[in-house]
Amino acid sequence: xxxxxxxxxxxxxxxxxxxxxxxxxxxxxxxxxxxxxxxxxxxxxxxxxxxxxxxxxxxxxxxxxxxxxxxxxxxxxxxxxxxxxxxxxxxxxxxxxxxxxxxxxxxxxxxxxxxxxxxxxxxxxxxxxxxxxxxxxxxxxxxxxxxxxxxxxxxxxxxxxxxxxxxxxxxxxxxxxxxxxxxxxxxxxxxxxxxxxxxxxxxxxxxxxxxxxxxxxxxxxxxxxxxxxxxxxxxxxxxxxxxxxxxxxxxxxxxxxxxxxxxxxxxxxxxxxxxxxxxxxxxxxxxxxxxxxxxxxxxxxxxxxxxxxxxxxxxxxxxxxxxxxxxxxxxxxxxxxxxxxxxxxxxxxxx
Numbered sequence: 001x002x003x004x005x006x007x008x009x010x011x012x013x014x015x016x017x018x019x020x021x022x023x024x025x026x027x028x029x030x031x032x033x034x035x036x037x038x039x040x041x042x043x044x045x046x047x048x049x050x051x052x053x054x055x056x057x058x059x060x061x062x063x064x065x066x067x068x069x070x071x072x073x074x075x076x077x078x079x080x081x082x083x084x085x086x087x088x089x090x091x092x093x094x095x096x097x098x099x100x101x102x103x104x105x106x107x108x109x110x111x112x113x114x115x116x117x118x119x120x121x122x123x124x125x126x127x128x129x130x131x132x133x134x135x136x137x138x139x140x141x142x143x144x145x146x147x148x149x150x151x152x153x154x155x156x157x158x159x160x161x162x163x164x165x166x167x168x169x170x171x172x173x174x175x176x177x178x179x180x181x182x183x184x185x186x187x188x189x190x191x192x193x194x195x196x197x198x199x200x201x202x203x204x205x206x207x208x209x210x211x212x213x214x215x216x217x218x219x220x221x222x223x224x225x226x227x228x229x230x231x232x233x234x235x236x237x238x239x240x241x242x243x244x245x246x247x248x249x250x251x252x253x254x255x256x257x258x259x260x261x262x263x264x265x266x267x268x269x270x271x272x273x274x275x276x277x278x279x280x281x282x283x284x285x286x287x288x289x290x291x292x293x294x295x296x297x298x299x300x301x302x303x304x305x306x307x308x309x310x311x312x313x314x315x316x317x318x319x320x321x322x323x324x325x326x327x328x329x330x331x332x333x334x335x336x337x338x339x340x341x342x343x344x345x346x347x348x349x350x351x
Contacts, residue, residue, distance in 0.1 A: 002051065002053060002094070004031055016049055036054050037055070038051070047100060048103065050097040060143075062093055062094070066088040068229045073085065077133065081126050083098060083099045084099075100210045115274055115277070117277055120282035123221050124281070125289050127237055127286055128288075130199065131197065135197040135230075141228065147228045150309040151305060165319075168312050168315040171325060174329060175333075180337055184336040185336070188305070193232045193233040198237045200227075200237070201227070205225075208224060233302060235301075239306055240302075243303040243307050245275045247310055248275070249268060249271075252268045253267065253324075279349075280348060280349060283296075
């Protein structure tokens with residue numbers, strides 16, 4: 001597996017960067033690893049190259065992503081909205097992708113408490129274009145991958161339980177104590193997916209703001225990390241975007257006592273009222289471009305599922321769940337119990 005010092009030589013060997021960029025120290029290589037080993041290599045004026053490598057057992061996910069990107073390259077509706085597949089080395093479990101230079105993930109929009117509507121509308125339109133594409137011909141996800149694994153939390157797979165820390169197991173036990181929430185998750189699982197083409201992991205980390213050719217402002221959206229793309233529920237994609245706003249809101253509340261998370265809501269660093277215009281702009285743009293898209297009620301329910309997954313992920317490695325992840329479970333439970341009220345009170349939307 002390539003290490004960070006190897007990336008410059010590797011890209012030189014492929015003819016993707018010029019020796020002058022290396023000699024003049026214009027090439028910057030950043031480690032952006034999460035689930036996979038990922039390096040971002042960029043120059044002042046050129047594109048950013050993404051070198052993505054999978055660990056043992058992960059070659060299938062990268063092969064799947066490569067197949068998805070090849071198929072999407074022929075979709076004019078998504079031109080400029082997905083990375084370019086430069087190279088796929090199956091034996092080495094390695095991908096090389098190209099993205100526009102100067103891209104920033106969506107968290108940069110919001111670090112200073114700004115939640116702009118224009119990028120939200122753009123994302124809504126891009127997501128609607130993706131969901132309108134035919135899903136025929138796209139490969140099934142590799143075994144063991146399930147974007148909506150939160151639906152199994154009432155009766156988790158044995159493999160999932162083995163991977164959970166003590167804090168995450170505690171959180172799952174809290175969720176399982178609510179019969180109403182478990183019944184709703186079971187019903188959503190039995191309802192299945194809609195069979196549309198979906199991204200499967202639309203967190204802000206995977207939404208990049210990029211500038212159009214010749215422009216300086218980042219007004220376009222690039223969707224990255226297509227490992228979980230395939231047939232699925234469009235409402236989960238849409239719900240994931242809305243859940244990201246709610247995660248930012250809950251994370252900004254100075255919660256001290258898990259039993260009373262609402263006591264300090266008024267002191268949230270990122271108040272919900274400041275986010276609601278962007279959430280409504282995203283939803284309106286999506287529905288305008290996809291009038292036959294998922295119902296608001298189902299979208300709110302699957303946004304709750306995404307919150308549950310985030311809560312479990314954030315409690316991994318902890319001996320006990322933090323006050324904030326407990327609050328996420330409580331919020332998700334309220335959304336599942338009454339999605340219509342949640343849509344109105346959290347986002348300001350009515351079906």
